[in-house]
Each structure stands twice: as C-alpha cells, then as structure tokens.
Amino acid sequence: MDFTELSLAQAARMLRDGEISSLELTRACLQRIHQFDEKQHAFLALRPEAALDEARHADRRLTTARGEGQAPGPLLGVPLAVKDVVCVAGLPCTCGSRILEGFTPPFDATGVARLRAAGAIVVGKTNTDEFAMGSSTENSAYGPTHNPWDASRVPGGSSGGSAAAVAARMVPAALGTDTGGSVRQPASFCGVTGIKPSYGRVSRYGLVAYGSSLDCLGALARTVEDTALLLGIIAGHDPLDSTTLEQPVPDYLQSLTGDPDLHGVRVGVPREYFIAGIQPEVERAVHQAVQVLATLGAEVREVSLPHTEYALPVYYLIAPAEASANLARYDGMRYGPRRTAPDLWQTYAATRGELFGAEVKRRIMLGTYALSAGYYEAYYAQAQKVRTLIREDFERAFGQVDLIACPVAPTTAFRLGENTSDPLAMYLEDVFTLPANLAGIPGLALPCGFDSQRLPIGMQLNGPPLSEALLLRAGWGYQQSTRWHLEAPVL
Ligand code: GLN
Numbered sequence: 001m002d003f004t005e006l007s008l009a010q011a012a013r014m015l016r017d018g019e020i021s022s023l024e025l026t027r028a029c030l031q032r033i034h035q036f037d038e039k040q041h042a043f044l045a046l047r048p049e050a051a052l053d054e055a056r057h058a059d060r061r062l063t064t065a066r067g068e069g070q071a072p073g074p075l076l077g078v079p080l081a082v083k084d085v086v087c088v089a090g091l092p093c094t095c096g097s098r099i100l101e102g103f104t105p106p107f108d109a110t111g112v113a114r115l116r117a118a119g120a121i122v123v124g125k126t127n128t129d130e131f132a133m134g135s136s137t138e139n140s141a142y143g144p145t146h147n148p149w150d151a152s153r154v155p156g157g158s159s160g161g162s163a164a165a166v167a168a169r170m171v172p173a174a175l176g177t178d179t180g181g182s183v184r185q186p187a188s189f190c191g192v193t194g195i196k197p198s199y200g201r202v203s204r205y206g207l208v209a210y211g212s213s214l215d216c217l218g219a220l221a222r223t224v225e226d227t228a229l230l231l232g233i234i235a236g237h238d239p240l241d242s243t244t245l246e247q248p249v250p251d252y253l254q255s256l257t258g259d260p261d262l263h264g265v266r267v268g269v270p271r272e273y274f275i276a277g278i279q280p281e282v283e284r285a286v287h288q289a290v291q292v293l294a295t296l297g298a299e300v301r302e303v304s305l306p307h308t309e310y311a312l313p314v315y316y317l318i319a320p321a322e323a324s325a326n327l328a329r330y331d332g333m334r335y336g337p338r339r340t341a342p343d344l345w346q347t348y349a350a351t352r353g354e355l356f357g358a359e360v361k362r363r364i365m366l367g368t369y370a371l372s373a374g375y376y377e378a379y380y381a382q383a384q385k386v387r388t389l390i391r392e393d394f395e396r397a398f399g400q401v402d403l404i405a406c407p408v409a410p411t412t413a414f415r416l417g418e419n420t421s422d423p424l425a426m427y428l429e430d431v432f433t434l435p436a437n438l439a440g441i442p443g444l445a446l447p448c449g450f451d452s453q454r455l456p457i458g459m460q461l462n463g464p465p466l467s468e469a470l471l472l473r474a475g476w477g478y479q480q481s482t483r484w485h486l487e488a489p490v491l
Contacts, residue, residue, distance in 0.1 A: 003028035004169040008226035022077025026055035042165040046124035076119025081174040084125040087206040096140035099355035109206020111234040126161030148489040153413040156186030163190035173221035181433025183218035184445035188408035188458025199440035203238035209326040211319040224475040228252035260477030262296040268303030268401030285449030317383040324367030408458035447484040
C-alpha cells in the first residue's frame with residue numbers, strides 16, 4: 001500500500017483500527033519529502049528524528065487505547081506540516097525572511113497545540129512568501145516552491161509550501177494562513193482543498209501577525225472531509241486571542257454523511273466575478289462546477305456584489321497599513337540577527353534595510369504612508385469605509401442566497417518569474433479571494449477541473465459568518481459527485 005495516498009481521515013481511521021502504524025505512515029511521508037523536496041522546495045525545516053520518535057510513541061498509545069477499548073485522539077499518529085509563519089515550539093520560524101533567521105519560538109500556536117493535543121505529529125515547516133506577503137511563494141528569502149503539477153510554475157502563495165506539500169503527497173494535510181487568499185489561492189493552484197474560516201472562528205495566537213484584522217489560520221488537505229476534521233480541532237474560543245468568538249464549534253463531520261443532497265440550498269453566482277481578464281477555461285470550469293451543485297439540488301441564481309472592484313485597492317491599503325505597525329517589532333534587538341552600526345538608529349536601519357526583502361519593504365513604506373498624519377483620512381480611513389460597503393454587499397447577497405460560488409483566482413498557476421517585475425499584476429491574482437477577508441467571512445477552495453496545460457482550477461464557496469458547516473456540506477457534496485480532488489500530479 002502507498003501510505004502517502006491516504007487522505008487524513010482515512011489515515012486516522014486506519015491508525016485507530018490498527019491497519020497501519022504511525023511509524024510506517026510517518027516514514028513514508030519523510031521518505032517522499034526526502035525524495036522530492038529538493039526539486040519541490042515545499043519545506044523550510046524538518047524534524048525527521050523527532051517525528052519518528054513521536055510516531056513510535058503514538059503507536060504505543062494506539063495499541064493501549066485499542067486494548068482498553070478507549071478512543072484515542074482523533075489525529076493520533078498522523079503527520080502534518082505547518083506554514084512557517086505559525087509557531088511550533090522548538091522549530092525555527094523564519095516567516096520566509098532573513099530577519100527571523102535563527103529564531104525558534106518556545107511555544108506552539110493555539111492551532112498547533114490543539115492539533116498536537118489531538119495526536120498529530122508536526123514533521124516540518126513549509127515555505128511561504130516573506131511574512132505571508134505574496135501570491136506565488138517567490139517572495140520567500142529562501143527561494144521559491146515549485147508547483148508539483150509543473151515545476152516551471154508557482155504553487156501560489158503565500159501558503160505555497162503547504163499546498164505543494166499536500167498536492168505532492170508529502171503530508172496528508174498542512175496548516176496555512178489566509179490574510180488575503182493565502183490558503184485558497186495556493187490550494188487552487190496546486191489542486192487541493194483549503195479552508196479559510198470566518199474571522200474569529202480560529203485563534204490567531206502564535207501566528208506571526210501580518211494584517212491583524214484580516215489574518216486567519218486555515219487548513220489545506222486533499223478532501224473537504226479532511227479540512228472539516230482539521231477545522232473541528234483548531235476552531236473555537238481561545239483566551240489568548242480576544243478576537244475569537246465564544247460560539248460553540250459545531251461537529252463539522254456530522255453534516256458530511258448520507259446523501260449529498262443540496263435541496264433547499266440557494267447558491268449565488270456573483271456577476272462581478274466573471275470579468276474581462278479571467279482565463280476562459282477557469283470561467284468554464286467554475287460554471288460547470290456550479291451545474292454540479294445544481295444537479296445535487298441547489299437552486300442557482302445570479303447575485304451582485306457591486307463593490308467587488310474596490311476590494312483590491314482597499315486590501316492593499318489596509319493590509320500594508322497593519323503590516324507596517326506589526327513589523328515594527330523586527331528591529332534587530334528582540335529576534336533574529338542584527339546588523340551593527342555606530343548608533344541605534346543606524347543599527348535599526350541597517351538591520352531592517354538588509355534583512356527585509358523588497359516586497360516587505362514596499363508594504364511597510366506604503367502602509368506607513370497611508371497611516372501618516374495628513375494622509376490617514378484620505379487613505380486608511382477611506383479604505384475602512386469602503387471595507388464596510390464590501391461587507392454590506394455580502395450581507396445583502398446572503399439575504400437572497402445561502403452560499404456564493406465563484407472562481408478562486410482569475411488564472412491557473414503562472415510561470416515562476418512571470419509576475420515578479422510587476423507588483424500590480426501579482427496583486428490581481430487576489431481579486432476573488434480578498435473580499436472574504438475584508439468581510440470576515442469563510443471561504444472554501446476546492447479543485448474543479450484542469451486547463452489545457454493540465455493545471456488545476458479551483459472553485460470557491462463563500463458563506464455568511466460562521467457558515468462553515470454549510471460550506472463544508474456543499475463542498476463535500478461536490479466531491480462526492482466529482483473526482484477532481486483525487487487527481488494526483490506525477491512528480
Ligand atoms: N497575496 C496576498 C498578499 O500578498 C495574500 C496574503 C495572505 O493571505 N497572507 O497580501
């Protein structure tokens with residue numbers, strides 16, 4: 001049996017039933033990483049020995065649990081990967097930046113702690129655009145990740161390492177973060193499933209802050225069922241993040257049984273998302289995917305989100321503004337390396353000037369400008385007002401429909417280097433994913449076809465705040481009726 005082909009849910013069940021061991025599974029994953037990651041570059045750090053030790057320990061606990069008729073942790077013995085902007089105790093956390101080279105956090109992010117408490121084994125940290133700023137993983141200071149479907153193409157970003165690792169069957173699942181599409185867009189480019197929960201559903205504790213009003217921990221895996229399993233574990237109130245919601249976490253897996261029937265579910269297709277510039281094959285595949293939802297009983301109608309065109313400028317004011325404040329802490333004093341100079345200011349300048357990459361510096365400058373006296377009202381405050389209009393667009397739409405179906409990105413994976421000289425072209429990859437972050441609503445990305453180059457295409461489902469159970473139910477129904485999510489790249 002090829003253990004690396006198992007989905008997360010399958011692996012967890014087979015471990016519980018004693019059909020496979022954690023050691024076999026973890027070894028198979030590490031072996032695959034060893035074999036292919038030199039080319040793929042999905043990982044920035046690995047802990048093979050520690051992971052194998054934990055696997056042996058998990059096997060002992062699994063045996064004991066079986067012997068005593070107890071239920072072990074839902075992920076006991078399952079290997080996972082974590083994006084390198086999320087803290088894992090004892091593993092380096094570089095955020096894809098030179099400025100955090102050598103920094104090892106002494107604590108786990110809440111999401112990581114919960115997965116570990118459920119029995120999961122972290123095998124390593126995955127590549128990311130520097131501080132999660134980017135849509136291709138090319139902004140990583142440690143070199144880009146390659147798309148498993150075509151190594152000359154980007155995996156998307158910024159959680160490109162996580163998406164590539166899952167697509168390449170190196171791990172059954174991985175954590176990512178989504179501030180402006182960074183779980184959904186790479187999931188789409190790599191042909192895997194990714195969920196960005198509602199803002200406040202999942203703790204941000206231990207996520208290195210980028211845009212704090214937008215940042216969200218998310219999960220990537222190969223099936224909707226797997227993302228539901230992960231979300232059920234990482235979601236919920238956390239006293240360490242005051243923006244997390246008190247609402248109880250539903251049993252997401254419970255709604256994924258029986259007939260994949262979508263009768264009574266109204267699906268809206270936003271007129272403004274099928275614009276000039278969208279790759280025709282993407283448009284076609286998403287329309288066909290919506291037809292599948294209709295076949296399952298969903299009622300499909302057109303909706304309008306009139307302020308869609310402003311999401312991009314609004315995001316690229318708010319996110320850099322928040323980033324400029326959040327990244328002020330990297331001064332060479334508290335974390336990572338320091339460049340010394342004759343006085344304190346020159347030390348700051350040398351450290352930040354040398355160790356931040358070009359995109360991060362661009363955003364710090366744009367954000368600082370947008371927040372500065374005299375410009376604050378014209379830029380940041382104005383962007384916040386338009387953000388409200390964007391949220392209200394969704395509120396109005398969700399008065400008429402239960403879900404929205406649309407593309408994840410306007411194109412399939414582009415070539416490495418294709419957009420690096422033009423930041424605006426790169427930002428345009430985010431047009432369909434940014435609105436959900438600005439509105440705080442959940443988004444699910446799932447494979448829905450291939451273009452003529454055999455590059456994956458993704459459909460996105462959005463719903464009102466805390467509608468994850470319905471999103472997952474619809475996405476699961478779609479995957480029960482299609483096979484796109486089962487396709488694997490040949491490495
Ligand atoms: N491409 C977006 C950006 O560069 C996505 C960021 C994110 O979601 N982390 O800001």
